[in-house]
Amino acid sequence: MSIRHHLDEATLLSYAAGSMSQGMALVTACHLAMCSACRKRAQHSEAIGGALMETLTPSPISDSALDAVLAAIEAQDEPIQVETVRSKPVRPVDSDVPAPLTDYIGESFDEIEWKRIVPGVYYFDLPCQSGGVSRLLRIAPGKAMLPHTHEGNELTLVLKGSFTDEIGRFAAGDIADLDDQIEHQPLVDSSEDCICLVATDAPLKFTTILGRLMQPMTGF
């Protein structure tokens, strides 16, 4: 997989800090599962967290904390099976669904109960807590998403197919990491449906009258 569009440094830091919405963290984790270059960058972002934790003045802990944890370890049913866990396959190799997303939809896009917005444009909302939009979009070849801007950040990860917008061409694994400076209208240019995972930390703002009329109905 050759990935051309990567995560913004500020997004990686927010993921590492645990300071983004659940939906945005899910899109970020899915891109990281697909992109070894960004994975390495994420580990360095997390190292900032580790170094910061080391600088904190230690908090007093309960006198019985160590005994309590050792007792909890003793009480666990089975000793940890190091070798079996280590060799466990993470996910089937032929799945298009990145591992972090399987917690929400399983191993396949086929079982999803898509809802139609307009002909050729479907969505499925993911049950992510903590605000913002978190959804899968499925858009047919030649169809476009409505033009929109954002109040805040928006992440769009391509899982299947491809689209082109004002910024460039996005294929499987590519992520569009945008903020409120951008207005764009993704147009699907693949021969198969394009499936994207989208998250925002605030509602989208549509820029056409049609979009604004559609907004209350679609929940975008």
Add this chain to the structure above:
Amino acid sequence: MEDKENRTPGDDVEKVVAISRDPSASREWTARLAHFAETREKASYIQLFRHFAPKVKAYIIRLGLTEATAEELMQETMLAVWNKAHLYNSSKAAASTWIFTLARNQSIDWMRRQKYPEYELEDWHVGEDEGDAGEQSVLSDRMAEAMKTLPENQAQVIYMSFFEGRSHQEIADRIGIPLGSVKSRIRLAADKLKSVWRVDV
């Protein structure tokens, strides 16, 4: 999150960076965690617990959780250290980095009642290694030094992200600057901190 609003953003910056660090300590803790992962010796675990448990609790309190919750989540985190040690890879992360991610995940899972999306679920061992065991600790230490040289407005957005769990938009609202400015400050800070990985060890 209850007492978040009563704090001035980044108000503990001075206190946080003023603490001096023993430059060899991080490497030793990484070696100890790697040793525990191999041998599962209880004595090594107890040493790790004594060092990291109070740090983990301090971090969770900084996120705005109560003392009692922080104690509980600290114990859960340290239990995860025991249970997941076989997944630790010292060539990819210093001990402090790995334990930080466990504490972060425990805290968010508790706050949201939903699992924080992780990118390498069970496969810390899969993929190319980043270098010799211990190298990441050396680099983490250098980064901690680099942290002290950040301009205050960059350090502030880093602390508000990691210690207060604030999103870019929340930081923008809080300090009254545009979202784009928050992101550029974070980019500048991250670039400076990560520069340690771009030079030879």
